[in-house]
Amino acid sequence: MRQSVDMATVTAVCRVAQLLPDSGTIGVTAIDKRPVDGAVRVRPLGLHADVQADRKHHGGEDQAVYAYADEDAAHFAEMLDRDIPPGLFGENLRTTGIDVTGAVTGERWRIGETLELEVTIPRIPCGTFARRMRLDKWVKRFAAEGRPGAYLRVVRSGPVAAGDPVVITHRPEHGVTIGDLFAGLSTEQARAVLASSSRLAPKVEREVTKVLTRVRA
Numbered sequence: 369m370r371q372s373v374d375m376a377t378v379t380a381v382c383r384v385a386q387l388l389p390d391s392g393t394i395g396v397t398a399i400d401k402r403p404v405d406g407a408v409r410v411r412p413l414g415l416h417a418d419v420q421a422d423r424k425h426h427g428g429e430d431q432a433v434y435a436y437a438d439e440d441a442a443h444f445a446e447m448l449d450r451d452i453p454p455g456l457f458g459e460n461l462r463t464t465g466i467d468v469t470g471a472v473t474g475e476r477w478r479i480g481e482t483l484e485l486e487v488t489i490p491r492i493p494c495g496t497f498a499r500r501m502r503l504d505k506w507v508k509r510f511a512a513e514g515r516p517g518a519y520l521r522v523v524r525s526g527p528v529a530a531g532d533p534v535v536i537t538h539r540p541e542h543g544v545t546i547g548d549l550f551a552g553l554s555t556e557q558a559r560a561v562l563a564s565s566s567r568l569a570p571k572v573e574r575e576v577t578k579v580l581t582r583v584r585a
Contacts, residue, residue, distance in 0.1 A: 376465035376534040378479060379438055380454035381408050383418035392496055394422045399500050401455035403462075407527035410483055415460055415528075422496070429521050430488045430571040436517035438464040443515060448503070458497065459517060466534050468518050469547040474540040474566045482526030484537070488569040490516035490550040511550075518546045521569055540566040553579045 382401035390397040398421040409416040412429050420427035436459035441452040454462040466477075475487045493516070498506040510516075542560040544553065549572075553561075558579040561568065568576070 376463065378461055378528060378530055378532045378534060379464050380462040380530050381415070381528055382455035382460055382462070383408065383415045385455075387419075387421060390421075390496060390499060392422070392499070396421045397496050397500070398426075399458040399496055401458050401460065403454045403530070407529040409525070409527050410485075410522055411525045412522045414522075418460065425494070428571075430569045431519040432522050433461060433485060433520045434459045434491060434517060435461040435463055435468055435520060437466065437468040437515075438462055440468065440515040440517070443513065444510075447513070456500075457491075457517065458500070461528065463534060466536075469515055469545065469550075471518055471546050472539050472542070473544055473546065473549060473561065473572050474538075474542075474564070474568065475536060476523060476538040477520070478535045478537050479528050480526065480532040482524060483528050483532075484522075484524035484526070485520040486523050486569065487546060488519045488521050489571050489575060490518060490546045492516070492550075514547060514550060516546065516550045538566075540564050542566075549575065555579065555583050 380403040382403050384398045385400050385402040387396045387398055388400050398419050410433065412432060414427065414432040436457050445452045471487045473487055477485045479485065493507045493510045542564040544557050544561050548557060558576045561576045
């Protein structure tokens, strides 16, 4: 299946600019992502020359790329009365014209001619993010808006650059979205995901299984 999304494009490609001191357990953070010029190669562990300081909770194949929508950034810009430039939330890709929160887990995006990514799980806000934003109760406020952005795994490596088109090439029939995962799945949704014929990324399978384990307990 190939699904056209009107005018869906990558508007910025971001990677770490510098490691910053952080009061968390690691002592530094790589959340300071900023736009780069030109194409950047994306491989199974993410963008070339990008890093994660806390690799226990960030990065890995199921969280190789973090995408955030211009539309959701505009929502927070209005809410906070400040600019939300690409990379401020620690994202690698800023997009427009595609509903990132409404993306179905397991959905695949082809970006440009070669790169293919698969939507996995929502971003869960953490203390590092709160310290980055320097706003009171930021984790709670961000979560309440239900616009988390999505992590993606790399199905096929390739370059990505600002201006590249985004095309949905596959969407699983279960219909469970990043927003659903972020809000918390019902038992019926969890069962639908596990029953799907689509391959599940390990992190998705673990999250869905937790829901059913709690029901059986």
